[in-house]
Amino acid sequence: MLSRRLVHTSSRRLNKFKLDPNYKFKCGIEIHTQLKTRYKLFSLSPSSFYSSPNSKISYFDVGLPGTQPKLNPEALYLALKLAVALNSDVQLNSTFDRKHYFYPDQPLGYQITQHYHPIAKNGFVELKSEFDEISVPSKIINIEQIQIEQDTGKTSYDKYDKTIKVDYNRSNVPLIELVTKPDFEDLKQVGAFVKNYQTLVKHLDICTGNLETGAIRVDVNVSVNGHPRVEIKNLGSNGEIQEALKYEYNRQVQLLKNQEDIIQETRGWTGNKTVTLRIKEDAVDYRYVPDSELPFINLSSTISSDIRKSLPELPEQILKKLTSEPYSLELKYAKFLVDNKDILTYYYHLIQKVNEKQQPTKLANNWLFHEYLGAFTKLNIEVDMTILAASLLGDLIVKVGEKEISTTSARLLLLQLLQTPEDRDKSIDELIEQYDLGKPQDLSADELHDAVRDICSEIVDNNPDVVERIKKGQKNSIKFLVGLGMRETQGKVDAKAFTEMFKELLKL
Numbered sequence: 001m002l003s004r005r006l007v008h009t010s011s012r013r014l015n016k017f018k019l020d021p022n023y024k025f026k027c028g029i030e031i032h033t034q035l036k037t038r039y040k041l042f043s044l045s046p047s048s049f050y051s052s053p054n055s056k057i058s059y060f061d062v063g064l065p066g067t068q069p070k071l072n073p074e075a076l077y078l079a080l081k082l083a084v085a086l087n088s089d090v091q092l093n094s095t096f097d098r099k100h101y102f103y104p105d106q107p108l109g110y111q112i113t114q115h116y117h118p119i120a121k122n123g124f125v126e127l128k129s130e131f132d133e134i135s136v137p138s139k140i141i142n143i144e145q146i147q148i149e150q151d152t153g154k155t156s157y158d159k160y161d162k163t164i165k166v167d168y169n170r171s172n173v174p175l176i177e178l179v180t181k182p183d184f185e186d187l188k189q190v191g192a193f194v195k196n197y198q199t200l201v202k203h204l205d206i207c208t209g210n211l212e213t214g215a216i217r218v219d220v221n222v223s224v225n226g227h228p229r230v231e232i233k234n235l236g237s238n239g240e241i242q243e244a245l246k247y248e249y250n251r252q253v254q255l256l257k258n259q260e261d262i263i264q265e266t267r268g269w270t271g272n273k274t275v276t277l278r279i280k281e282d283a284v285d286y287r288y289v290p291d292s293e294l295p296f297i298n299l300s301s302t303i304s305s306d307i308r309k310s311l312p313e314l315p316e317q318i319l320k321k322l323t324s325e326p327y328s329l330e331l332k333y334a335k336f337l338v339d340n341k342d343i344l345t346y347y348y349h350l351i352q353k354v355n356e357k358q359q360p361t362k363l364a365n366n367w368l369f370h371e372y373l374g375a376f377t378k379l380n381i382e383v384d385m386t387i388l389a390a391s392l393l394g395d396l397i398v399k400v401g402e403k404e405i406s407t408t409s410a411r412l413l414l415l416q417l418l419q420t421p422e423d424r425d426k427s428i429d430e431l432i433e434q435y436d437l438g439k440p441q442d443l444s445a446d447e448l449h450d451a452v453r454d455i456c457s458e459i460v461d462n463n464p465d466v467v468e469r470i471k472k473g474q475k476n477s478i479k480f481l482v483g484l485g486m487r488e489t490q491g492k493v494d495a496k497a498f499t500e501m502f503k504e505l506l507k508l
């Protein structure tokens, strides 16, 4: 199965859903992100997502008495990268706290998090209609805070054994919780924010970015007209977020229309409705206390600028660049590249190669997105940018641009290259020669034109029925004639030359 089809998220249709102007929607979200660290947050067991249950745990992860936490500096570094990329104020002093609640997936009886002094505060993201699907030109979403915390274990119900099972592999995996202010005014803004966030964490290489595997989990808080907020926990995909928000907004509006109370509570999403999980705890219920075993984090005053220097170009800057000269990509292609860093790197190399030989960027754009990525689909193989060097594809594109090889022949050669490893060590000139794909060598442009005319005249004479159809208005049938011409010349002459010649001969 192809993992990266060029299917673009034409954002799920908000089928007929509309906010009622009399009932103001207000929403703030919390995003939990699993950090891609080698080890867990406070122990030396590996942070690995695909392992057999309870195979990646240490004594601390399962809360055995006498074990103590030690902060993993890699997690701190990744959290700082995110904080700086989100324009937050990194706090030079931050601390860890214990949040108490009792549940089998929480063996310590508390979760270590940052409640009183988080690692960063006051960030923001600017959504822009230029790049995001929102209905206002620009919208700032403020970020209240970013905190570092542990993930919990995972419980699941085994219906054959009729038991609840707990897997602690996830216990103590580093998480970042990001809390936004309640700044979202409609569903599109939430969708755009989450999408951008996913892209960013993937781009910074701090998380896999998958909502589906639980690497990113979103809680949404919704209120209407200043009534109490309701939180919906643990949404696993952009689609789910949209559906849950729609349902919850409608539910609250209906309650208000019936003059019933909205209670502040935590709800879950079943797949088609939200249901009460628990009436909302507040900070008192969690009995937050500073963790007595972990020291404070003290950072140097230059930390933000140091981290900023180490950041790559950020997604918005890349989108701006790719949608302007000389790249001039359509936004959907630019977004695709930002979401697929390896293809982006490949793209830059390709453009450089093609431009060096004075061939236009547009030709390379077309070849990369349609011919090259399309070839993987055609051959039903996984997109892999390491198969064919960008310089070799660049050379092939240059040959097309210089009309040394027809588009048809170049397409065939490309398919051949993707399937034949030994051919990839050869130069394009050698390959053209080996497969006899060059334009008819010994003909001048005029002679070639005459040859095409002769071939076309003969085809016209031999296919009176097709010619008749074309003259009656079935213009598409010209493609049939062009196909015959291509076959006759084994694809060495471009389809365009044939099309033009047929049009001339048939006076179209």
Ligand SMILES: Nc1ncnc2c1ncn2[C@@H]1O[C@H](COP(=O)(O)OP(=O)(O)OP(=O)(O)O)[C@@H](O)[C@H]1O
Residues within 6 Å of the ligand: 026, 027, 028, 029, 030, 179, 180, 181, 182, 183, 219, 221, 222, 223, 228, 229, 231
């Ligand atoms: N009136 C409101 N309407 C909608 N959302 C709100 C409103 N007031 C606050 N929120 C949002 O609720 C969220 C509160 O998250 P926060 O982590 O601070 O507390 P919590 O949800 O009580 O704690 P927990 O981490 O246990 O879920 C924020 O995203 C905030 O923007």
Ligand SMILES: [Mg+2]
Residues within 6 Å of the ligand: 030, 177, 179
């Ligand atoms: Mg929270």
Ligand SMILES: [Mg+2]
Residues within 6 Å of the ligand: 030, 219, 231
């Ligand atoms: Mg919450």
